[in-house]
Amino acid sequence: MLTALETGVKGDKWFRLIDKVYAERNLWTAFQQVAKNDGAAGVDHVSVQEFERRTPDNIWDLEDALRAGTYRPQSVKRVQIPKPGTNEKRPLGIPTVRDRVVQAAIVNVIEPIFERDFAEQSYGFRPGRGCKDALRRVVQLIKSGHHYVVDADLKSYFDTIPHNPLMERLKTRIADGPLLTLIESFFEGQHPGRNVRMESRGRSPARGRAQSAAQQHLSRSDGPPAGPSGVRDGALCR
Numbered sequence: 001m002l003t004a005l006e007t008g009v010k011g012d013k014w015f016r017l018i019d020k021v022y023a024e025r026n027l028w029t030a031f032q033q034v035a036k037n038d039g040a041a042g043v044d045h046v047s048v049q050e051f052e053r054r055t056p057d058n059i060w061d062l063e064d065a066l067r068a069g070t071y072r073p074q075s076v077k078r079v080q081i082p083k084p085g086t087n088e089k090r091p092l093g094i095p096t097v098r099d100r101v102v103q104a105a106i107v108n109v110i111e112p113i114f115e116r117d118f119a120e121q122s123y124g125f126r127p128g129r130g131c132k133d134a135l136r137r138v139v140q141l142i143k144s145g146h147h148y149v150v151d152a153d154l155k156s157y158f159d160t161i162p163h164n165p166l167m168e169r170l171k172t173r174i175a176d177g178p179l180l181t182l183i184e185s186f187f188e189g190q191h192p193g194r195n196v197r198m199e200s201r202g203r204s205p206a207r208g209r210a211q212s213a214a215q216q217h218l219s220r221s222d223g224p225p226a227g228p229s230g231v232r233d234g235a236l237c238r
Contacts, residue, residue, distance in 0.1 A: 021102075023063075028059060030102070041094075042076065042095050046097055066182070071182070073186055078093055
């Protein structure tokens with residue numbers, strides 16, 4: 001797969017990826033990522049520590065279910081938590097540990113494919129990048145003569161973004177039916193009043209790595225509008 005990422009694939013589409021997702025090594029790596037983030041238990045009340053005590057069996061069970069196509073995400077535990085700086089509350093979705101492991105396994109496979117297309121000036125939810133990198137870029141731009149900073153926030157963005165365009169974007173690069181079905185199963189229910197199936201690290205259900213690969217990467221823009229010189233420049237931090 002790494003070679004294909006470098007040299008490209010026929011038609012620029014990937015036809016067989018689900019086997020990479022359920023590969024035992026990938027599932028083990030995904031669990032280590034989830035364990036590092038810790039987080040609360042989901043509706044099944046299984047904590048990261050409890051999952052870890054039966055790690056071999058749990059990993060093998062996930063591998064078997066994903067291979068057979070019988071894996072189904074569980075419901076998401078939903079709570080309301082205070083929104084910093086306001087009197088409002090925001091929904092927090094807490095998937096089960098097993099679902100977080102599968103989400104991380106999916107991200108490990110598809111993120112490199114879409115990361116190659118991401119705008120250079122985008123720093124949010126990308127591997128090896130973050131807000132501090134964006135701030136450093138902002139400082140560089142200010143020192144080079146740029147004078148405008150735009151601060152924007154879309155209310156309830158992740159609760160209202162349409163999923164059909166995201167799935168269509170996925171299909172431009174992925175032609176693996178079982179994987180697309182699996183990803184779509186995590187999108188289902190991501191609307192107000194319904195369960196949200198997304199990776200959570202104790203934050204908004206839309207701000208996990210699964211969201212990074214699916215919504216952030218797939219709904220990306222090509223960067224800030226062109227300036228007077230016709231050149232796009234800036235630091236986009238979602």
